[in-house]
Amino acid sequence: MLERIIPPGFEPAKLPEPNSRGARLTVRYCVQCHNLANPAMHVAARWPSVVRRMVPRMEGRGNMGKLMTEMMAGVEAPSLEDERIIVAYHRKHGLRPLDERRLPEVKAPGAESFRVACGQCHALPDPRMHSAKEWPAVVARMQKNMEWMNRVVGSKPLPGELQLKIEDINAFLTRHARR
Ligand code: HEC
Numbered sequence: 001m002l003e004r005i006i007p008p009g010f011e012p013a014k015l016p017e018p019n020s021r022g023a024r025l026t027v028r029y030c031v032q033c034h035n036l037a038n039p040a041m042h043v044a045a046r047w048p049s050v051v052r053r054m055v056p057r058m059e060g061r062g063n064m065g066k067l068m069t070e071m072m073a074g075v076e077a078p079s080l081e082d083e084r085i086i087v088a089y090h091r092k093h094g095l096r097p098l099d100e101r102r103l104p105e106v107k108a109p110g111a112e113s114f115r116v117a118c119g120q121c122h123a124l125p126d127p128r129m130h131s132a133k134e135w136p137a138v139v140a141r142m143q144k145n146m147e148w149m150n151r152v153v154g155s156k157p158l159p160g161e162l163q164l165k166i167e168d169i170n171a172f173l174t175r176h177a178r179r
């Protein structure tokens with residue numbers, strides 16, 4: 001597929017518990033149309049509906065034109081049991097969401113760039129997912145994801161467009177990072 005759905009760079013070897021049934025089924029079914037998604041991309045509660053949305057497409061029941069249907073011939077769909085294992089695996093290794101009650105600072109003006117930029121594709125991550133040393137590299141990778149997936153980026157501001165301040169994002173994340 002030519003669509004820019006999931007950015008490149010997350011390889012099967014980077015999957016958690018790569019030899020588990022869940023990881024192996026994910027590699028079998030989830031790279032047939034787009035790049036591999038990191039299970040840490042979505043919170044546990046979101047994965048069942050995301051995977052469910054994928055299944056009819058694999059069964060050739062997506063709302064696609066004739067051309068797409070022909071392109072999709074040969075795509076393999078998981079059984080209900082395989083789907084269950086894939087969902088459980090993604091839930092187990094999902095994104096740890098930020099808890100606003102524990103971190104009310106997220107609503108402060110200084111956290112605006114973080115709130116706007118980092119909630120576009122997935123839930124806002126808990127800053128304790130990474131150490132202060134790790135965060136800048138994760139944020140830099142997300143900037144690439146944003147460019148690739150055509151979302152609002154800080155590097156090339158257009159007049160009148162909200163400008164994201166990467167320094168503010170890194171400051172917020174490192175201040176509340178895992179110690
Ligand atoms: C038959 C093709 C096909 C297969 C196989 C497929 N996907 Fe997708 N996927 C799509 C399409 C088309 C989109 C973009 C539209 C959308 O988001 O629903 C997409 C989008 C996504 C997204 C980004 C949107 C979001 O909600 O974050 C994720 C994550 C994703 N797929 C995960 C998976 C996983 C996990 C599997 C394996 C269980 C999988 N996909 C298998 C076609 C497929």
Ligand code: HEC
Nearest residue numbers: 010038040041117118120121125138139142145146149151
């Ligand atoms: C354009 C969509 C998009 C935006 C916007 C986005 N992300 Fe992500 N995020 C992804 C994708 C795709 C993945 C899975 C692939 C990866 O890890 O690069 C991911 C995964 C993650 C993960 C889990 C993987 C890890 O390394 O821990 C964290 C944490 C994360 N993002 C934080 C952020 C932060 C912080 C921001 C704001 C600077 C942000 N994201 C903005 C798309 C996005």
